[in-house]
Structure formats: structure tokens, C-alpha cells
Amino acid sequence: MLKEEVYEKYELVVGLEIHVQLQTKSKAYSSDSAEYGSAPNTHISAISLGHPGTLPRFNENTLQYGVRLGLSCGSEITYENQFARKNYFYADLPKGYQITQDKTPLCLGGSILIKDDQGKDKRIGITRIHMEEDSGKSIHDLDPFNTLVDLNRAGVPLLEIVSEPEIRTPQEAYNYLTEVRQLVRYLEICDGNMEEGSMRCDANVSVRLKGAKEFGQRTETKNLNSIRNVFRAIEYEFKRQIEVIEAGSEIKMETMGFDAVKGTTSSMRSKELAHDYRYFPEPDLQAVYVDSDYIEKVRKDLPALPSELIKKFTSEMNLSTYDAEVLTEEKYFALYFDELTRLTKNYKAAANWMMGAVKSYLNENALTIQEFKIKPDQIAEIIQLIDEGKISNSIANQKIFPYLIEHTNDRPRAIAESNNWIQESDSNALEGFISEAIAMYPEKVEAYRAGNKNLLGLFMGEVMKRSKGKADPKLTSQLLKEKLEN
Amino acid sequence: MKNYQCLKEIQADIQSGQISCKTLVLNYIEKIEENSGLNIFLEVFKDEALESAQKIDQKIKAGNAGKLAGMVISLKDNICYKGHKVSASSKIIEGFESLFSATVVERLIQEDAIIIGRTNCDEFAMGSSNENSAFGIVKNPISSNKVPGGSSGGSAASVAAGMCLASLGSDTGGSIRQPASFCGNIGLKPTYGRVSRHGLIAYASSFDQIGTFANSIEDTAALLEIMSGPDEYDSTLSQKKPNSYTDDIVQEVSSKKIAYLSCYVNHEGLNPEVKEKTLAIIENLKQKGHQVDEINFDYLEQLVPAYYVLTTAEASSNLARYDGVHFGYRSPQAFDLLSTYVKSRSEGFGKEVKRRIMLGTYVLSAGYYDAYYSKAQKIRRLIKERTQEILKDYDFVLSPTTPHPAFDIGSQNEDPIKMYLEDIFTVQANLVGLPAISLPLGITKEKLPFGIQLMGSPFEEGKLLNFSQYLININ
Numbered sequence: 001m002l003k004e005e006v007y008e009k010y011e012l013v014v015g016l017e018i019h020v021q022l023q024t025k026s027k028a029y030s031s032d033s034a035e036y037g038s039a040p041n042t043h044i045s046a047i048s049l050g051h052p053g054t055l056p057r058f059n060e061n062t063l064q065y066g067v068r069l070g071l072s073c074g075s076e077i078t079y080e081n082q083f084a085r086k087n088y089f090y091a092d093l094p095k096g097y098q099i100t101q102d103k104t105p106l107c108l109g110g111s112i113l114i115k116d117d118q119g120k121d122k123r124i125g126i127t128r129i130h131m132e133e134d135s136g137k138s139i140h141d142l143d144p145f146n147t148l149v150d151l152n153r154a155g156v157p158l159l160e161i162v163s164e165p166e167i168r169t170p171q172e173a174y175n176y177l178t179e180v181r182q183l184v185r186y187l188e189i190c191d192g193n194m195e196e197g198s199m200r201c202d203a204n205v206s207v208r209l210k211g212a213k214e215f216g217q218r219t220e221t222k223n224l225n226s227i228r229n230v231f232r233a234i235e236y237e238f239k240r241q242i243e244v245i246e247a248g249s250e251i252k253m254e255t256m257g258f259d260a261v262k263g264t265t266s267s268m269r270s271k272e273l274a275h276d277y278r279y280f281p282e283p284d285l286q287a288v289y290v291d292s293d294y295i296e297k298v299r300k301d302l303p304a305l306p307s308e309l310i311k312k313f314t315s316e317m318n319l320s321t322y323d324a325e326v327l328t329e330e331k332y333f334a335l336y337f338d339e340l341t342r343l344t345k346n347y348k349a350a351a352n353w354m355m356g357a358v359k360s361y362l363n364e365n366a367l368t369i370q371e372f373k374i375k376p377d378q379i380a381e382i383i384q385l386i387d388e389g390k391i392s393n394s395i396a397n398q399k400i401f402p403y404l405i406e407h408t409n410d411r412p413r414a415i416a417e418s419n420n421w422i423q424e425s426d427s428n429a430l431e432g433f434i435s436e437a438i439a440m441y442p443e444k445v446e447a448y449r450a451g452n453k454n455l456l457g458l459f460m461g462e463v464m465k466r467s468k469g470k471a472d473p474k475l476t477s478q479l480l481k482e483k484l485e486n
Numbered sequence: 487m488k489n490y491q492c493l494k495e496i497q498a499d500i501q502s503g504q505i506s507c508k509t510l511v512l513n514y515i516e517k518i519e520e521n522s523g524l525n526i527f528l529e530v531f532k533d534e535a536l537e538s539a540q541k542i543d544q545k546i547k548a549g550n551a552g553k554l555a556g557m558v559i560s561l562k563d564n565i566c567y568k569g570h571k572v573s574a575s576s577k578i579i580e581g582f583e584s585l586f587s588a589t590v591v592e593r594l595i596q597e598d599a600i601i602i603g604r605t606n607c608d609e610f611a612m613g614s615s616n617e618n619s620a621f622g623i624v625k626n627p628i629s630s631n632k633v634p635g636g637s638s639g640g641s642a643a644s645v646a647a648g649m650c651l652a653s654l655g656s657d658t659g660g661s662i663r664q665p666a667s668f669c670g671n672i673g674l675k676p677t678y679g680r681v682s683r684h685g686l687i688a689y690a691s692s693f694d695q696i697g698t699f700a701n702s703i704e705d706t707a708a709l710l711e712i713m714s715g716p717d718e719y720d721s722t723l724s725q726k727k728p729n730s731y732t733d734d735i736v737q738e739v740s741s742k743k744i745a746y747l748s749c750y751v752n753h754e755g756l757n758p759e760v761k762e763k764t765l766a767i768i769e770n771l772k773q774k775g776h777q778v779d780e781i782n783f784d785y786l787e788q789l790v791p792a793y794y795v796l797t798t799a800e801a802s803s804n805l806a807r808y809d810g811v812h813f814g815y816r817s818p819q820a821f822d823l824l825s826t827y828v829k830s831r832s833e834g835f836g837k838e839v840k841r842r843i844m845l846g847t848y849v850l851s852a853g854y855y856d857a858y859y860s861k862a863q864k865i866r867r868l869i870k871e872r873t874q875e876i877l878k879d880y881d882f883v884l885s886p887t888t889p890h891p892a893f894d895i896g897s898q899n900e901d902p903i904k905m906y907l908e909d910i911f912t913v914q915a916n917l918v919g920l921p922a923i924s925l926p927l928g929i930t931k932e933k934l935p936f937g938i939q940l941m942g943s944p945f946e947e948g949k950l951l952n953f954s955q956y957l958i959n960i961n
Contacts, residue, residue, distance in 0.1 A: 279850075
């Protein structure tokens with residue numbers, strides 16, 4: 001450990017490579033199922049097995065998903081897409097090479113908007129996004145003597161998103177990954193599950209003295225299976241590299257592994273052992289051309305993105321940035337809210353319902369909004385009942401909403417009526433209760449008039465009691481004040 | 487049995503009751519067994535072929551047999567046939583059974599062709615003499631101390647020896663045309679992208695093409711017609727609908743423009759008898775009113791090197807899958823992942839295959855890529871442009887198929903460079919992707935056959951086949 005001010009002399013430079021596994025039905029270059037979680041080696045035709053005589057068949061969905069992501073990041077889409085072979089030997093790579101893109105990545109440039117550590121907007125540039133196929137899985141911990149290989153994943157389509165080295169803190173890396181995950185989920189191209197490996201991240205980390213123009217030597221950390229671990233690995237690597245430099249040594253170009261239990265990185269292989277992948281054009285696949293018609297077609301079908309929804313919710317609906325962010329965390333939650341705001345103009349109330357009752361109900365029951373049985377028009381009706389003064393917030397939350405959960409086909413207005421939950425806002429009826437309440441406590445009336453305004457609560461309680469809780473509190477309080485003060 | 491030269495003859499004799507498919511198959515099997523010393527077949531699908539023959543005989547009687555009923559075919563041992571062994575004549579996948587049939591095999595069987603067995607070839611189609619097979623050399627049936635050519639040596643020999651009517655081979659740099667030349671039959675390499683490669687064990691993907699050996703242009707056309715055309719399993723295929731090639735053989739030929747490359751005809755290694763015959767054919771064509779011109783071609787010296795850099799690069803990657811892990815040979819001495827790779831591959835592959843994997847790995851390696859691979863790609867493009875330019879002005883390019891007729895077994899296999907130069911006239915068609923055919927028009931005083939090659943424009947196999955028939959007729 002060095003002194004805090006020593007670490008502070010240095011700046012962290014991070015670029016992330018993210019692999020997202022695409023949720024296509026079939027694999028990138030065969031018609032085998034790409035489904036996750038099946039019994040090992042069940043989705044393996046001769047193509048996945050790399051048998052002699054097999055040829056890859058391109059899955060057009062890979063391209064479509066890639067273009068979706070590229071357009072959402074503002075990338076330039078490449079017209080002529082060639083495929084390349086990346087050659088290396090490994091037990092879970094049946095062909096001995098991976099089909100990927102080398103010189104003509106599908107997307108170039110673009111960026112992802114994140115928050116920096118101060119909460120300010122910052123754009124992280126995208127270098128490239130390219131299409132490739134996944135390898136199989138080597139399982140080292142199931143059999144004490146052998147490594148087992150599952151080839152279900154072999155050939156599942158991936159997109160690799162390479163960022164510019166513009167990330168400066170572990171928190172920015174965390175935020176960047178969170179944004180990317182949210183984006184691929186919104187686009188419905190990947191489930192973004194890092195624990196299951198459908199989203200994977202390698203971190204290229206280097207340090208340099210603050211103000212220096214040149215980048216330092218970088219290391220690449222692999223095996224990061226959660227966003228939290230990306231944060232931890234970068235934080236550790238930052239300190240480790242500074243300590244190496246301060247001790248007078250040099251950073252070596254190495255591939256590091258992260259030990260999530262110890263929270264440390266350690267060298268997996270050095271540059272001398274680095275692969276020479278011998279990239280060359282894949283002769284078994286023709287180039288795929290992406291013309292402007294195709295791009296426009298994909299663009300037309302793009303869903304609303306979180307950034308667009310946040311903008312809409314804040315500027316058109318006057319919600320706070322915080323509310324907008326909470327509402328857009330998950331795509332279908334945001335879309336539910338969006339639909340709700342088409343049915344009520346009380347956006348603030350709509351937002352509160354979503355972030356309050358709806359969200360806590362979903363959380364408590366571990367449900368997604370897609371599994372939520374109550375429709376936006378029913379929530380809108382509740383809001384309208386409140387706005388009309390027919391029911392109070394507490395009746396709505398404590399009575400109507402729970403009732404609706406049990407009877408999802410019922411209408412809130414009918415529920416309120418049949419359960420006698422419509423509050424008393426008829427001023428004639430109210431005035432009767434008020435007169436009775438005032439007549440009960442003549443000395444309290446005197447005390448109130450003498451200045452003890454707290455006594456209003458006593459009269460309110462009496463009116464509520466008489467109305468069996470249905471008196472509209474706002475109206476009651478207003479009428480009471482008029483009566484007491486005259 | 488008659489020595490049938492084409493399907494029409496067979497079908498006529500079946501119709502007139504002189505022969506049945508079953509007898510035909512039995513006769514071929516007898517021929518194969520009598521001449522097993524030539525080592526042409528690696529496996530004969532005896533029972534199965536007889537069974538299909540009987541079924542097809544029934545279909546013929548019922549009048550619902552396919553177009554190829556009566557056609558008995560052998561397959562080069564690098565073409566997959568579901569439920570059958572396929573080994574590319576290599577120890578590394580000896581005993582491997584294919585899970586699927588090549589598209590071409592499926593299409594031929596659909597038309598009632600009978601597959602009689604798989605033929606020996608150079609290991610992974612790498613060779614020009616069939617001396618590189620892990621299962622022994624093939625002897626040329628015309629003269630058994632000669633090589634049959636390669637790599638599809640067994641296929642060419644099976645047709646030449648009358649063991650079947652036709653055979654499928656693959657041609658990466660001349661592997662159909664050269665053995666056809668040495669064995670005296672017709673060998674066609676179609677345009678790259680004409681015939682599906684699905685089910686062909688890859689050597690060099692951007693060069694490989696399945697083609698045919700036959701004794702008649704008609705049969706060649708009939709086979710091509712059935713094999714060609716789009717296939718969802720091969721995305722490098724042309725989407726162009728194939729012609730009905732048999733209808734393209736019209737026997738009538740208008741005046742054509744034919745080019746011959748001076749560097750080919752004047753090549754120092756060219757056998758005098760081959761040269762003489764080539765020039766005689768040229769003279770004959772001129773006399774028949776065709777325009778035949780000598781054309782310059784500046785890339786002779788680059789053809790073979792560019793071909794070997796690019797094909798070995800692709801091969802080094804295509805052959806990476808034979809690693810002892812998922813299928814095929816695994817060294818009994820392997821004790822971990824690395825030794826599985828090193829020992830299985832060292833022991834499983836033959837010498838020539840290892841040489842080409844090493845060469846291909848080298849030319850793709852960091853630091854050498856630009857000097858070899860990129861440069862060879864550039865040369866390929868230049869050769870393509872120049873050849874297309876020639877074919878804009880000319881209908882065909884004519885040349886000898888090989889510099890000389892079949893050579894003695896064992897006479898050339900110590901010098902790989904010399905062996906690589908066997909392909910000097912044939913690699914151009916593969917580098918460019920053109921259709922090319924070897925026609926058995928020559929015969930030496932020693933009674934050894936040799937071929938004349940015609941190269942045409944892409945996807946103009948119909949025109950090429952029709953002119954080939956004409957050339958055979960006038961010789």
C-alpha cells in the first residue's frame with residue numbers, strides 16, 4: 001500500500017470489450033437451437049460439431065441485431081461485411097477457428113451516454129461492434145479428472161462491443177456496463193445476464209500520470225462475471241499497476257484473471273505466449289451487404305430507447321430526472337408507464353403509482369411487469385377516482401389496489417362503489433355531520449376560536465367517525481374551518 | 487459385359503432387356519475385385535449397391551425411374567455419404583462415419599444413380615499422383631507402373647478401369663483434370679459456385695469444386711445438370727439457375743474464337759508429343775474456320791506459387807478441426823490437451839499434409855502475412871483480371887491439361903516443387919474460378935493418354951460442353 005497522494009498522481013484509463021450473446025432462436029452459422037440451459041450437447045448438429053464437409057450458414061438475425069445496436073449507439077453501419085477466421089486451438093472450439101469479423105466490423109464509431117462520478121453526462125466512444133460466433137464451454141469443476149466440453153454454445157451468435165479507452169474510473173466502467181446492459185435489453189437482442197455468461201466483459205486497464213498524453217502499457221483482465229466484479233477488478237488493477245510503477249518496475253502486456261473471492265487479479269499468460277490468431281478472410285461465407293433500405297427498415301422497427309424515454313418523461317411530463325430514471329430502468333416497466341400516461345394526464349400521480357404500489361407489489365412477489373395482471377387503464381381509473389375526490393389515496397392504496405390484485409378483471413370504480421368506499425363529498429351531508437360534531441364540544445369550539453387551532457383534528461376525527469371514514473378530508477377540513485371561524 | 491461408355495447405351499440395353507441394373511452392378515463389382523491390386527477402391531458398398539440396383543430395376547419396370555437409372559458411380563473418399571465412412575484417405579479420420587450426405591450425393595441418388603463405393607485419393611486431396619494416400623498408392627489401370635494422377639486418382643482410375651460408369655472427384659488445382667488426363671477420360675471442373683461443396687471435405691475452400699469423371703460429354707452434362715444449382719447449405723454458391731446442360735449439346739458449332747497462351751504451349755517442360763498434338767488440334771480448328779490466336783500471359787511464374795500460398799493458408803485452417811478432441815484419431819500417447827493436439831496431429835497426418843499445414847500456418851503468421859498471403863491475394867486478383875480480359879475476347883482458352891502423360895510411380899515424389907509444377911496448366915481455372923474440362927484427345931507412342939484442356943467463361947458450362955463434344959468429334 002502506498003500513500004493516498006501517490007495513487008492520486010495517477011489517472012486510470014480503461015477500455016471495455018463486451019461480448020453480448022444474441023437471443024436468436026438458432027445459431028450464427030447453423031440451424032441448431034441457440035437456447036440457453038438445455039442438457040449438455042443437445043443442440044449440436046454436424047455443423048456445430050465442425051464435422052468434415054460442413055459449411056457455415058449465416059443467420060440473418062445476427063446482422064439485424066447488430067444493426068439495431070449500431071443504430072442505437074449512433075454508429076456508422078458498414079456496407080460490405082466480410083467474415084474472417086480467427087485461428088486457435090482449444091477443446092471447446094470444434095473447428096479450430098472462430099468465425100468473426102476482422103477488417104470490416106459491422107459498426108464503426110458511435111457512443112454510449114453515461115454519468116461520470118459527479119453525476120454529469122459523459123459520452124464513451126465506441127470503437128467498433130462486430131459479429132462473431134461463440135465457442136463451446138469447457139467445464140473444469142464437474143469431473144475431478146477430466147475437463148468436460150459442452151458444445152451447445154458453440155456457434156451461438158455474439159456481438160463484440162469495443163469501447164474507446166475513455167473510461168476513467170471504476171464507477172464509470174460500472175455505469176457504462178449498466179447502460180450497455182440496459183440498452184441490449186431494451187433492444188431485446190440479449191438478456192444481459194452476466195452471471196450466466198450471456199454478457200461478458202474484458203477490461204483493458206492502464207495507468208498514466210495525470211496530464212500525461214501517452215497511454216501506459218495495458219493489461220487485459222478476463223473472467224469478469226458481474227458488473228460489480230468489473231468495478232472491483234479495475235479498482236484492484238489500478239492500484240496494482242501504480243504499485244508496480246512506483247516500485248520502479250514496468251507493466252507487462254499480460255492477460256490477467258480476476259479472483260472474485262480474493263478480489264485480486266493475477267497473470268494468466270504473458271505476451272510471449274500470446275496467440276497469433278492468423279486472421280484471414282473466411283472463404284466459406286460471402287460478404288453480407290447492408291444497404292440503406294435495410295438500415296431504414298431496422299431503424300423503423302427500433303423500440304424507444306431509455307435515453308429517449310427519459311427525455312420524454314422529463315421534458316414533456318415534467319417528471320424529475322430521478323423519477324424518469326427509475327421508470328425507465330426496465331423496458332416493459334417504462335412502456336407500461338408510457339401507456340398509462342396516454343390514459344391519464346396526471347403524470348406525477350401515474351409515476352407515483354408505478355414507483356410505489358406497482359413496483360413494490362412486483363418486487364414482493366418477484367414478478368415482472370409483463371406478468372402483472374392489472375392493466376394501465378385500471379390504474380388510470382384509480383387515479384381518476386382520486387382526482388375526482390371520490391376516493392382518498394389511502395383507500396386507493398390500502399383497499400382498491402389489493403382488491404384489484406385479487407379480482408383483476410374488475411373495474412376500480414365498480415369496486416369502490418360496491419364496497420362502499422366512495423368518499424362523502426356531498427356538502428349537505430357533510431354539513432350535517434359537522435354541525436353534530438360542533439354541537440358535541442361547545443367548550444372546544446371556544447378554545448379553537450381562542451386560538452388553539454390544533455383542535456381541528458378533533459373535529460375532523462368526529463366527522464370521519466360519523467361518515468364512516470368516507471368524508472372527503474379536504475372538503476371536510478375546509479367546511480369545518482368556515483364553521484368554526486364564523 | 488459390354489464396356490459401356492455412356493448411360494444412353496446402358497439405358498437402351500436395360501429397356502431391351504439385355505441387362506439389368508443388378509447385373510450391371512455385379513459386373514462392376516467383379517471388375518473391382520479382379521483388379522483389387524490397383525488399389526482403386528477403399529471400400530465397395532457391395533450389398534447396398536445391389537439392393538439399390540434391384541429397387542431401381544423395379545422402378546424401371548414400373549416406369550417411374552429417375553434420370554440416372556442405370557448409372558453406377560464411385561465417390562472420391564472426400565465426399566460425404568450419410569452412414570458411410572469417409573476418410574479423405576487419411577489415418578486421422580480413418581473409420582469416421584458421416585452424419586449427412588453431400589448435396590451432390592443426395593441429388594444423384596434422388597435420380598436413381600447407384601453409389602458403388604469410395605475411391606482412394608491423395609490425403610485431403612493434396613497431391614498430383616495419388617502417392618500421398620494413407621491407404622497406399624493407386625496404380626494407373628492403363629499402365630500399372632504409372633501413377634493415375636491426383637488427387638482424385640482413384641476416381642479417374644475407377645472409370646478408366648470400367649469399374650463404374652462415372653465418378654465424382656474434387657478439383658482444387660487440377661485434381662480432376664490431371665488424373666483425367668493421365669487415365670484417358672473426361673474430367674470436368676465446374677465454375678466455382680456452380681456445384682454445392684456441402685459434404686465435400688475441405689482442402690482450400692475458395693478453390694475446391696466437385697466435378698465429374700466420365701467417358702462421354704453427354705454423361706458429364708447429365709451429372710452436372712443434376713448436381714448444380716443453389717443449396718441452402720453452401721452460401722458461396724451462385725443463385726443462378728443451372729442450364730439443362732444435356733440440351734446444350736447440340737452438335738452444331740458456329741465459328742468460335744479460341745485463345746492459347748504462348749507461355750503454356752512454349753513451356754520448356756512440355757513433352758514434345760503433347761506439344762505436337764496441341765499444335766495439331768490448333769491447326770485443325772483453324773482449318774475448320776475457327777479463329778485461334780496465340781495470346782500473351784505474363785503470370786505463368788506466379789500461378790503455382792500464388793496457388794500454393796493461398797491453398798495452404800486455407801488448408802491450415804480447414805484442417806485444424808482434426809485435433810484428436812471431438813472425432814477421428816487420438817494418439818494413445820496423449821496425456822493432456824497439448825499432447826492430444828501435437829501427438830494426434832503428428833501421427834495422424836501424412837507428410838505432405840503436414841508440409842502444407844506448416845506452409846499455410848507460416849504464410850498467415852504475424853510478420854509474414856503481407857509478404858505472402860496478401861501478396862498472393864493480389865496476384866490472384868491480377869490473374870483473374872487478365873484471364874477475364876482474355877475471355878472477353880475469346881470463347882475458350884485451349885491448352886494441354888498436363889505438361890506430360892502419366893509418370894512412373896515413385897519417380898517424382900522426392901521433390902515437392904517438381905510435383906507442384908504438375909498443376910502448372912490447371913491452377914489458373916481454380917485461381918479464377920472458371921469452368922475447365924480435360925478431354926482425352928492425346929495418346930503417346932507408348933499408348934499413354936493425355937488430355938487437352940478447355941477453359942470457358944464462368945457459368946457457361948453448356949457452351950464449354952458443346953464445344954468439347956465438337957472437339958472430340960473432329961479429332
